[in-house]
Amino acid sequence: MSDPLQMWSDRLADAQTDEDRRALLAELALWRVKNLTDITATRRATYTVALLYQRLGERERAVGEARSLVSLCRTPPEAAEEEIISVNRLMRSLDLPPLSAPPRPTGGAASSRRERPPRERKGKPARELSRQEARRGAIEEARQAVASEDWSRALRALEGQRGAPALVIRAYVELSLALAAPEDQRAAKLEAVRGLLARGSGIRAQGERAAEEDTPLTRLLGSVPARRAAQLRAIDAFAEAHPDRLDELAEAALLHHVQIHGKTAPAPWLVGTVGRALASGDAERTQAAINALRSERSIAVQAYDEWPFERLLRVMSRALAEGMELRGLRRGVLAREEPDDRKLWTLRLGIDGVERMICVGPHATVPYPPGKAGALAVRLVALCPRTLLLATGSGNEELRAQAEARGLSVQAHDADDEALLALLRGARGRGGGAAAPPPERLAEALQAEVFDVDAVREAVSDFRRPDRALRPVLRLELDDERTAGLLTAVHAAAEPGIAIPEGTTLAIRVAAHGGATRAILVDGPAAERFGGPGVSVVVELARAMIDDGWVLHRVLRGPTRRECRLHPAVETLSGSMGGLWRLLIRKGDQRGEVWFVADLPAEGRAAVPLLLLEEHARVVVLPAGSDLVSWWASISGAPEPIGWSGAEAPLILQAAAAFPAVPLKARGAGESGVAPTPG
Numbered sequence: 001m002s003d004p005l006q007m008w009s010d011r012l013a014d015a016q017t018d019e020d021r022r023a024l025l026a027e028l029a030l031w032r033v034k035n036l037t038d039i040t041a042t043r044r045a046t047y048t049v050a051l052l053y054q055r056l057g058e059r060e061r062a063v064g065e066a067r068s069l070v071s072l073c074r075t076p077p078e079a080a081e082e083e084i085i086s087v088n089r090l091m092r093s094l095d096l097p098p099l100s101a102p103p104r105p106t107g108g109a110a111s112s113r114r115e116r117p118p119r120e121r122k123g124k125p126a127r128e129l130s131r132q133e134a135r136r137g138a139i140e141e142a143r144q145a146v147a148s149e150d151w152s153r154a155l156r157a158l159e160g161q162r163g164a165p166a167l168v169i170r171a172y173v174e175l176s177l178a179l180a181a182p183e184d185q186r187a188a189k190l191e192a193v194r195g196l197l198a199r200g201s202g203i204r205a206q207g208e209r210a211a212e213e214d215t216p217l218t219r220l221l222g223s224v225p226a227r228r229a230a231q232l233r234a235i236d237a238f239a240e241a242h243p244d245r246l247d248e249l250a251e252a253a254l255l256h257h258v259q260i261h262g263k264t265a266p267a268p269w270l271v272g273t274v275g276r277a278l279a280s281g282d283a284e285r286t287q288a289a290i291n292a293l294r295s296e297r298s299i300a301v302q303a304y305d306e307w308p309f310e311r312l313l314r315v316m317s318r319a320l321a322e323g324m325e326l327r328g329l330r331r332g333v334l335a336r337e338e339p340d341d342r343k344l345w346t347l348r349l350g351i352d353g354v355e356r357m358i359c360v361g362p363h364a365t366v367p368y369p370p371g372k373a374g375a376l377a378v379r380l381v382a383l384c385p386r387t388l389l390l391a392t393g394s395g396n397e398e399l400r401a402q403a404e405a406r407g408l409s410v411q412a413h414d415a416d417d418e419a420l421l422a423l424l425r426g427a428r429g430r431g432g433g434a435a436a437p438p439p440e441r442l443a444e445a446l447q448a449e450v451f452d453v454d455a456v457r458e459a460v461s462d463f464r465r466p467d468r469a470l471r472p473v474l475r476l477e478l479d480d481e482r483t484a485g486l487l488t489a490v491h492a493a494a495e496p497g498i499a500i501p502e503g504t505t506l507a508i509r510v511a512a513h514g515g516a517t518r519a520i521l522v523d524g525p526a527a528e529r530f531g532g533p534g535v536s537v538v539v540e541l542a543r544a545m546i547d548d549g550w551v552l553h554r555v556l557r558g559p560t561r562r563e564c565r566l567h568p569a570v571e572t573l574s575g576s577m578g579g580l581w582r583l584l585i586r587k588g589d590q591r592g593e594v595w596f597v598a599d600l601p602a603e604g605r606a607a608v609p610l611l612l613l614e615e616h617a618r619v620v621v622l623p624a625g626s627d628l629v630s631w632w633a634s635i636s637g638a639p640e641p642i643g644w645s646g647a648e649a650p651l652i653l654q655a656a657a658a659f660p661a662v663p664l665k666a667r668g669a670g671e672s673g674v675a676p677t678p679g
Contacts, residue, residue, distance in 0.1 A: 008048040021052050022602030028052075029572045029603055039168065043072040043079065050090060061575075063094055070099050071136075071165060074143055076172060135161060135336075142169050151177055152297065159266050159299055159340065170264055171197050196262055217256035220249065224256065228269060235273055243280075250277035251285040257300055258293060267300040268331050274304065275329040279316035303331050308345035308360040311390070311414070315347060315358060318417035325350030333359070333379045334464070342368070344376065346383065349424070356424050357384035364395030377402035379464050382438055388424045390414065438462040439472040446473060446482050453485040457492070466493035470502040480514030483507070487517065491526035503530045505555045508583075512543040512552075532557055533579040534598025534623075537644060541594055541621065544649040545585050550656065556582040559611065567610045576604035580611075582618075585656065592617035592659035594652065596644070597628055609635055619655040621648070 008028070015021045032045040050065035066087075073079035073087055088098040138157050145154035146169060154173050158166050171193055178189035218224050221238055225231045238249055250273050257267045277286045293301045303309060309331070316326060327348035332338055346359045359380055368376075376399055380387050388409045391399050396412075404410045409427040411420070442459035445452060460469045469490055478486070487503055494500065507530045511518035518539055521531040542552055558578055564571035579599035585592060593616050600608070612635070622628045624643030632641050642651050 008044070012048055012051060015052070018056055019602070021056055025049060025052050026573070026602045026606035030569050030606060032572065039072060039075050039077060042164075043069065043083070046072060047086065047090065050094075054090075054094065059094065063096065066090055066094055066096060071139065073099055074140075075165065075168065076146060135163075139165050139169070142166070146173060149176070155264055155297075155299060156302075156340065158264070167197075174262075174264060192262055196264070215256040215259050216252035220252045232269060239273065239276065246273075246277040246280050247283045247285045250274045250283070251289040254286070254289045254293060254300060258298055263293070263296055263298040263300070265299065266302075268303065270300070271303055271309070271331050272329040275309070275313060275316060276326060279313055279320060279326075306331075306343070306345070306362065308343075308362055311360050312345055312347045312358070315417050315420060318421060319349050322421070324421075327355060333383060334376060337372075337375070344380075346380075348384065351425060354386065355384060356386040356388070356427055358388045358390065358420065358424050361389070361391035361396055361399065363393040364391075365393050366395045367398060368395070373398040374402045375464075377406050377408070378462075380408060381406050382462060382464055386424075386427045388420065388427045390420065438469070442469055443473060443476065446476060446478060446486065451482055451485065453489070456482075456485050457489040460486075460489040460493050463493075466490050467498070467500040467502065469493075470500065470506060474502060474506060478506075478510065480510055480516045483510040483514065484516035484520055487520055487526055487530060488524075491529055494529070498529070499557075500529060501557070504557060505552075507531075508535075508538060508542050508555045509546075509552050511539045512546050532581075532598070534581065534596060537598065537621075537623075538581050538583070538596055540646075540649070541596060541652065542583060544653060545583065545594065545656070548653050548656075550585040550587045552583060553586050554584040556584065559607070563611060563614075567607075570607045570610050573603050573607040576601050577607060578604075580604065580608070589661035590659045591662050592619070592656060594618070594656065595620040597622050597632070600628070605631055609638075612638060617659040619652055621652060 008024075011024055015024045028045050028049050032042055032049075046065055046069045050062050050069060053059075053062035053065060069087055069090070073084065079087065084099055091098050138161050142154045142157040142161075145151070145157060151173050154169065158170050158173075174189070174193045174196060178186055178193055181189050215224070217235075221234055225234060235249065235253055239246055242249070250270075253270050253273050254267070257265070257270065261267075274286060274290075277283045290301045290304055294305075312329065316329070319326065327350050328346075329348075330346050332343045333346060338344065342362055342364060344359050344361045346357055348355055348357050350356075357380075367373075380389065380403060385407065387403075388411060389400065389403045390411045392413060400410045400412055409423055411423060415423075438459055441462070442456065445455040445459050448455070460466055463469045467490065470486070473486065483506060487507055490500065490503060507517055507521050511521050520526050521535050521539065527535070538555070542555070546552060558580055559570045559574050564574055577600065579597065581596040581598065583594040583596075585594060595618055597608075597620070618639060620632070620639050620641040621644045622632060622641045624645040629641065629643060632638055642648055642655065
């Protein structure tokens with residue numbers, strides 16, 4: 001074969017029409033998901049996908065696949081010279097820089113590429129690099145570490161990273177370590193690699209359920225919820241009920257995490273439980289577990305070697321001795337935006353009924369990148385205006401200045417515990433008083449007797465992530481004008497191109513009877529963010545359901561994060577599913593879904609049967625006369641659809657009236673709607 005990457009050449013040549021090409025795209029996407037661990041095969045499939053998108057005239061998607069192909073070519077086993085020639089031919093046709101073979105590090109020296117400062121893109125400074133670019137940087141760092149067989153550095157770079165590239169590299173590292181292990185340990189380590197690949201691929205390995213049901217934590221609590229938030233609530237409830245067993249609890253939580261998720265999985269959510277146990281006095285079991293996991297190079301306990309943790313541990317012990325209330329210990333304040341070696345640690349304390357926070361940063365002599373110190377200071381104010389910042393070293397000078405300028409108390413040199421707590425008691429927000437946090441100010445502005453849209457914009461701008469401004473107001477009864485003002489403010493403050501699902505739910509609810517909000521969804525500048533294909537019909541469906549007494553619980557567009565985790569193929573195809581809408585409705589104990597399929601390309605259609613596997617009462621609505629009707633009829637076991645021409649609301653209401661009653665106690669723990677929620 002002349003082209004070493006073209007294992008699909010015959011199929012590509014046969015796909016002469018756009019319909020055939022999209023059908024091949026859907027087949028390739030599913031095939032690629034099933035072969036993620038085969039880098040060479042995935043590389044060839046990605047090459048063909050890029051060519052298909054190019055022939056369909058969808059250059060942006062073709063460019064995205066080409067860039068993924070570049071990463072795959074640098075993932076072991078690296079691409080051969082003939083493959084690089086084929087890739088460069090594709091890159092030139094897309095006006096992209098060619099791929100060159102990466103230089104291999106020699107003598108342990110870092111490559112010159114890593115030493116270059118980040119390139120500034122037109123109209124966007126280097127300091128504002130997106131999270132996606134940061135993720136790519138972490139993956140590239142891991143690849144370079146693997147090339148020099150620096151396994152520890154590779155695992156550190158992959159900490160917190162998700163997705164197929166991170167999974168494959170992590171598995172490669174663990175497999176390399178397993179093969180190099182002593183013979184008596186090799187079988188166990190290889191089994192751990194197998195489990196890592198099974199979890200990443202959505203496969204439940206034989207015996208895994210039994211392993212999950214027999215851990216130190218399950219023996220202590222009786223059962224452990226799978227969801228992290230519910231698991232933490234169970235741990236906190238046990239700590240509240242058994243303050244004398246904190247040592248046993250922290251040990252069990254650490255061992256449970258490593259047994260279920262492996263040594264390469266970080267556990268930042270456990271620092272509060274572990275810190276409380278260590279600060280409460282005798283914690284021999286917790287310390288022994290940390291030491292044992294540290295000797296096994298488990299990432300879950302690396303955080304406990306950091307100086308800020310040790311410093312706050314002493315403050316916690318003193319605070320407990322003085323009768324203060326411990327309200328939370330956390331590592332990091334800006335998710336995915338702080339360097340791993342510069343994470344700020346925070347400790348919240350209740351002092352005389354008032355929450356105060358002490359923040360400790362690692363000692364540093366190198367300044368933060370431009371703009372980062374200011375962003376951290378803004379975040380600290382948002383977390384708690386009564387904050388004391390302890391950040392030593394010349395590298396933290398700008399952080400201290402930015403925090404002080406925003407009314408926080410600042411300490412440039414360490415002091416004894418009593419002195420720090422005294423400073424914390426005197427910490428006050430700007431103007432000598434505590435400024436209300438952004439959620440409170442936003443709620444106040446939205447419920448004011450006279451609506452002031454400027455006050456809403458100001459409150460929204462103080463959120464670190466503008467999309468979070470919508471969460472605390474979803475339960476407020478907002479009228480059309482206030483909802484439109486809020487959505488406009490959030491859209492203006494949020495990063496372009498990022499969908500905000502909470503905004504869609506709120507907007508559809510209000511737009512059912514509100515002209516201003518409906519205009520935002522259909523015609524306004526925020527239509528692409530909160531709306532999408534067929535949004536006018538979705539608003540009509542929502543109006544019909546609400547007028548009939550149904551509560552519109554949520555509006556989903558495309559798959560949820562849970563569905564993507566459950567079905568890796570859905571995650572791969574999710575970018576083509578923006579035309580699938582689901583209205584989650586309830587009336588008393590009746591619950592169900594109203595689906596509206598506005599428009600789906602072949603890739604999106606391939607994922608729909610996987611979503612139909614969820615057992616939910618649903619009524620499906622399709623545009624009358626569209627080709628979607630014949631496609632839907634080809635899905636085995638799919639419910640009979642209703643064609644929408646504008647007058648079918650009575651038929652839809654009649655179908656919804658037959659939804660079965662599902663009492664609350666019969667639904668799964670933590671289930672708030674009729675369909676799995678994101679996350």
